[in-house]
Amino acid sequence: MSTTQWNDEDIPDQRGRLAVITGANTGLGLETAWALAAHGASVVLAVRDIDRGKHAAARIAEAVPGANLTVQRLDLASLDSIRAAADALRAQCDRIDLLINNAGVMYTPKQTTQDGFEMQLGTNHLGHFALTGLLLDRMLPVQGSRVVTLSSNGHRMQAQIHFDDLQWEQSYSRVGAYGQSKLANLMFTYELQRRLADAGAPAIAVAAHPGFANTELSRYSPAFVKLLSKLPMMAQSPQMxxxxxxxAATDPDVRGGRYYGPGGFMETRGYPKPAESSKQSHDQAVQQRLWAVSEQLTDVKFPV
Structure with missing residues (x-):
């Protein structure tokens, strides 16, 4: 296995493993689902739009004969939808090997989720927090199971957890709200890993970020960012x-609490390597406070 140019050819055999991937109908999620299915995993595409999810599954199935694919409706901006999806998955699945918290929104205009959360925090962090908590007991007994949550280099941009105005009701910054949500993704991963380790569970929590990739995530970005995302010398493909x-999901050498990103220029592109997150992301007191607030807001209690 190459350590400097790790790629999808290095993915171990995934037969017998079940992966649930949020936002798997496009971009990074679609590429992730495609690669795991090609290596034998059963894959659940957890998506907001069922028709787009079915189209994505059909594309994968055409390229990967015999792929075991399921489409599950999931709207991360609705706790009712998250609970319904978790109930359906729990009814279908005795075990889950991989939960990949991939879906997200970036730089949205000021708006709220169905439950009144600021859209970026509600979708990127609180939705995935709730989903993970509701599915975790299907992962705890499974040797080698992993929760992989996508963060971003954006966790460094104007980023802190604004406990005094968590939902950005007093003022709103698209960039600041996105940075807060991506910082929350990392803090969630680190606190979850600590709880899993303390419980002696065989599951681990890991984080990753894609660098600067050309995906639909940039739809609300400024025009110059959209332009840069179309230039191959600036942004890498969704596959990369x-x-x-x-x-993070498959390398047998990965350990809990690690963070992976591109190893090239400023972590914007290149093959994946261990990455370092901000000093702020490792503040355990803030991690624990965020966890408590997230449990309160979602009314989801974790089994660890």
Missing amino acids: GSLPTLR
């Missing part, structure tokens, strides 16, 4: 952007 996630 998915590699940090795939390494």
Whole structure:
């Protein structure tokens, strides 16, 4: 296995493993689902739009004969939808090997989720927090199971957890709200890993980021960012952007609490390597406070 140019050819045999991937109908999620299915995993595409999910599954099935694919409706901006999806998955699945918290929104205009959360925090962090908590007991007994949550270099941009105005009701910054949500993804991963380790569980929590990838995530970005995302010398393909996630999910050498991203220029592109997150992301007191607030807001309690 190459350590400097880890790619999808390095993915171990995934037969017998079940992966649930949020936002798997496009971009990074689609590439992740495609690669895991090609290596034998059963894959659940958890998506907001069922028709787009079915189209994505059909594309994978055409390229990967015999792929075991399921489409599950999931709207991360609705706790009712998250609970319904978790109930359906729990009814279908005795075990889950991989939960890949991939879906997300970026730089949205000021708006709220069905439950009144700021859209970026509600979708990127609180939705995945709730889903993970509701599915975790299907992972705890499974040797080698992993929760992989996507963060971003954006966790460094104007980023802190604004406990005094968590939902950005007093003022709103698209960039600041996105940075907060991506910082929350990392803090969630680190606190979850600590809880899993303390419980002696065989499951681990890992984070990843794609660098600068050309995906639909940039739809609300400024025009110059959209332009840059179309330039191959600036932004990498969704396939390359998915590699940090795939390494975090499948590399047997990965340990809990690690963070993976592109190893090239400023972590914007390149093959996946261990990455360092901000000093702020490792603040355990803030991690624990965020966890408590997230449990309160979602009314989801974790089994660890």
